[in-house]
Amino acid sequence: MTDRATVYARIIELIEPLNLKKVALTEATTFAGDMEMDSLTVMDLVASMEDEWDIMIPLNMLPDLETIGQVADAVAGLVAKKG
Amino acid sequence: MTVDLLAKYDPLIAEHAGLLSTGIRDPFGIVMEKVLSPTEAIIKGKHTILLGTYNYMGMTFDADVVAAGRQALTDYGAGTTGSRVLNGTYQTHAACEDALKDFYGMSHAMVFSTGYQANLGMVSTLAGKGDFIILDADSHASIYDGCKMSNADIVRFRHNDVADLEKRLKRLPPEAGKLVVLEGVYSMLGDVAPLPELVAVAKAHGAMVLVDEAHGMGFFGEHGRGVYEEQGVADQVDFVVGTFSKSVGTVGGFCVSNHPKFEILRLVCRPYTFTASLPPAVVASAATSIRKLMTAHDKRARLWEATRRLHGGLRARGFKLATETPESAIVSVLMPDQETTALMWSTLIELGVYVNMSRPPATPAGVFLLRCSICALHSDEQIDIVLGKFEQAAQMAQLALHEHA
Numbered sequence: 045m046t047d048r049a050t051v052y053a054r055i056i057e058l059i060e061p062l063n064l065k066k067v068a069l070t071e072a073t074t075f076a077g078d079m080e081m082d083s084l085t086v087m088d089l090v091a092s093m094e095d096e097w098d099i100m101i102p103l104n105m106l107p108d109l110e111t112i113g114q115v116a117d118a119v120a121g122l123v124a125k126k127g
Numbered sequence: 128m129t130v131d132l133l134a135k136y137d138p139l140i141a142e143h144a145g146l147l148s149t150g151i152r153d154p155f156g157i158v159m160e161k162v163l164s165p166t167e168a169i170i171k172g173k174h175t176i177l178l179g180t181y182n183y184m185g186m187t188f189d190a191d192v193v194a195a196g197r198q199a200l201t202d203y204g205a206g207t208t209g210s211r212v213l214n215g216t217y218q219t220h221a222a223c224e225d226a227l228k229d230f231y232g233m234s235h236a237m238v239f240s241t242g243y244q245a246n247l248g249m250v251s252t253l254a255g256k257g258d259f260i261i262l263d264a265d266s267h268a269s270i271y272d273g274c275k276m277s278n279a280d281i282v283r284f285r286h287n288d289v290a291d292l293e294k295r296l297k298r299l300p301p302e303a304g305k306l307v308v309l310e311g312v313y314s315m316l317g318d319v320a321p322l323p324e325l326v327a328v329a330k331a332h333g334a335m336v337l338v339d340e341a342h343g344m345g346f347f348g349e350h351g352r353g354v355y356e357e358q359g360v361a362d363q364v365d366f367v368v369g370t371f372s373k374s375v376g377t378v379g380g381f382c383v384s385n386h387p388k389f390e391i392l393r394l395v396c397r398p399y400t401f402t403a404s405l406p407p408a409v410v411a412s413a414a415t416s417i418r419k420l421m422t423a424h425d426k427r428a429r430l431w432e433a434t435r436r437l438h439g440g441l442r443a444r445g446f447k448l449a450t451e452t453p454e455s456a457i458v459s460v461l462m463p464d465q466e467t468t469a470l471m472w473s474t475l476i477e478l479g480v481y482v483n484m485s486r487p488p489a490t491p492a493g494v495f496l497l498r499c500s501i502c503a504l505h506s507d508e509q510i511d512i513v514l515g516k517f518e519q520a521a522q523m524a525q526l527a528l529h530e531h532a
Contacts, residue, residue, distance in 0.1 A: 084492060087264065087283065100298040102259075103274070103281035 048120040051097075055116055058092050071113035097123050146465075151473035154484040164188055165376075165504050170481065176509050178499045179483035183456050184345045184426055185504035186376030186416045196377075199411035206406045211238075212393055215404030223410040226417040227383055231352055231367060235389035238381050238413075239398065240405050242341055242370030243269040245380030247276060248398035249337060249368055250308060254279035258304035261295060261334065263287065263320070265313050265491045270339065279306075286313070286491060289324040296332035305334035311343035311354030315490045315498070316449035317457030319343075322358045330363060337366040342455060345374025345420050346427040346503075371413045374420060379405050379413055423503075430456055430503040433510055437501055440514040445528030446521070449496065459485075460517075462495040467526055472497060474520040480513050 056069050062085050063069065067078050075081045081089070090101050093115075099122040109115045147153055152171075161169040165185035168175050186192050199219050209215035220238060227236035239245040250273025254260045258279040262270055265286040274281045282299070285291040292307070299305060307329035309320055322338065329336050340353030348356025351374075355364050365386060371379035382392075393399060405413075431453075438453035441460060449459035462468040465486060472484040475497070483498040490496055499513075521528055 082493070083488070091285075094298070095294075098298065100280075100282060100295065103283055104279075 048116060051120045051123065052112075052116040054096060055093065055112060055119065058089060058096065059112065062089055069112060071111065071116075073112050074110050075112075075115075076110070093119055097126075099123060099126060146469055149466075149469070151469050152476055154469060154472050157476070157481065162187075165502050166506075166509060168481070170476065173477075173479055175476070175479045175481050176505075176513055177481050178501070178505075178513055179481050180502065181342070181373040181500050182376060182502050183342075183430060183500065184374040184376065184420060184423060185502045186374065186419070189376065189416065189419065191419065192376060192412045192416045195415035196408040196412035200406075200408040203407035205408075207404045209403060210400055211404045212400050217404075217407050217410075219407040219410045219414070220404060223379075223414040223417075224381075226414040227381055230350070230417050230421055231383040232350070233367075233383040234385050236381060236383045237389070237393060237396075237399065238379055238405065238410065240380070240402050241378060242368075242372055242380035243272075244398040244402065245368050245370070245382055246270050246339060247273045248396040249366060249382050249392075250274060250306070251276035251398075252392055252396040253277075253335070253337070253366070254304065254306045258306065259299050260306050260308060261292065261299075261329075262308040263310065263313075265315065266308060266310065267314065267339065267341070268489075270308050270310075287318070287320055287325075289321060289328055292325060293328045293332075296328065296334065299332070301333065305329075305332065307334045307336050308339070309336065310339040310341070311347065312341075312455040312457065314342050314457060315459065315485060315494075315496065317342075317453075317455045317459050317498075318450050319354055319454045322355055322360050326355075326360045326363045335365040336363065337368060338364050339368045341368070341370045341373055342457065344369050345423070346430050346456065351420050351423065351427065371409075371416075375413050375416045377409050377412045377416065379409060426503040430501060433503070433505045433507070434458065434501045436507060436510045437499060437513065440510065441517060444514065444518050444521075445530060446517065447529060449494075456501045458499045458501065460497040460499070462497060462526070465495055467524055468495040468497060471520055471524040471526055474523045475516060478516045478520060480516045480520075 094101055109118055159168045165182045165187050166177050168177055203217055207215040223238055224236040246269035250270055254277045256278040259282055260274050260279045261282045263286055264283050282295050284295050309325055312319055326336055338355045343353035345351045347354045366382055366384045368382050371377045434453045434456050438458050447461040449461055468484055485496040485498050487493045
């Protein structure tokens with residue numbers, strides 16, 4: 045059973061090496077605004093999350109995922125749906 | 128108070144102004160004052176060798192192609208003023224689709240008004256809600272936009288990475304409809320896709336396959352159909368998309384297929400239906416060009432010869448190229464940064480050589496490129512002049528060159 049807290053903690057670990065500006069990572073931290081991640085880094089991060097939980101995060105879902113909290117919600121949802 | 132909707136472009140306006148303030152020519156504002164041939168034009172009064180036009184087979188001034196267009200202009204008028212499905216299909220459009228069917232050996236062909244619209248229309252119409260589109264990360268903007276316009280879920284795999292494609296296909300529900308979108312030649316780096324491997328994986332997971340052969344038509348494969356023909360996967364590809372604005376030498380886009388239900392797409396594909404059809408002169412020129420390309424074996428051989436000469440010559444002079452060997456008729460020179468790229472590009476145009484300057488986000492992986500596309504009509508002398516100018520420009524732009532073993 046993977047709960048949201050576990051998902052969130054692991055997402056933070058996955059983001060850390062890509063957090064080049066060393067901004068504080070919280071539920072409300074945004075990828076584009078706060079971390080200034082470019083689209084290629086985002087793609088790498090998405091791929092690593094997909095591999096981590098063996099899920100699929102469609103590209104068309106990304107525009108709605110602006111903060112780390114929103115990503116954690118989405119990933120937790122996809123993991124739950126997988127069963 | 129009115130919110131200025133263009134304010135969001137202020138950073139780009141500032142960047143572009145900064146680029147021009149260094150005194151260089153605008154890389155995105157070139158005007159061709161006279162076009163002398165497929166390989167030469169007058170730009171700002173200067174005789175310039177064109178090395179960035181995608182005019183691979185040099186058909187723009189072919190006497191038969193021009194004559195066919197002129198005749199159709201006289202016979203059918205300047206334009207159709209109508210959609211393909213209303214009053215915009217003339218005999219010339221039907222003849223152009225027949226030429227495509229013959230060229231590709233396929234039973235259906237649909238002509239769009241541009242190549243962009245062909246991808247936009249095919250991708251968005253084939254995949255709907257509940258379906259999946261699986262595309263290469265380096266796909267052309269028209270494919271990405273087609274994805275946006277569809278209601279499908281979009282999955283991206285690493286450029287030309289067979290294992291990554293397979294991993295992603297495995298995660299999809301087996302019962303869902305799937306469209307894998309590939310390109311024969313990727314236009315930024317000029318590299319070619321490993322289609323047999325990619326297509327085999329796609330088919331193994333029950334996906335339909337669309338291949339964009341915009342930059343492969345005319346000179347890959349026995350009949351010039353594209354990379355998919357050369358690599359022997361013609362019977363595995365469900366849809367081939369292409370353009371008239373490269374090897375064919377005019378403008379327009381198309382899709383060809385053997386799918387028995389293909390014709391219904393004319394009624395449901397919005398970028399096909401809700402726009403005016405191509406002028407009769409354009410499709411008449413295209414049809415003539417396509418039929419000539421079927422047997423253009425000498426030109427194909429010449430295109431590869433000129434490409435090898437440019438690729439080998441640039442390498443020997445120490446330029447870093449995007450591909451080790453010439454994989455297509457696009458030779459991309461890797462540049463270190465925007466400033467050097469712009470300066471080098473500007474120096475080349477002052478020296479009478481036009482190439483494309485390419486930068487993110489059009490390019491993959493944030494690279495800066497000076498992109499050359501070769502024409503079958505480039506002479507050895509022209510290629511040698513270009514090589515000399517590249518060397519001269521590198522010196523003037525202080526671009527570091529590398530020694531080759």
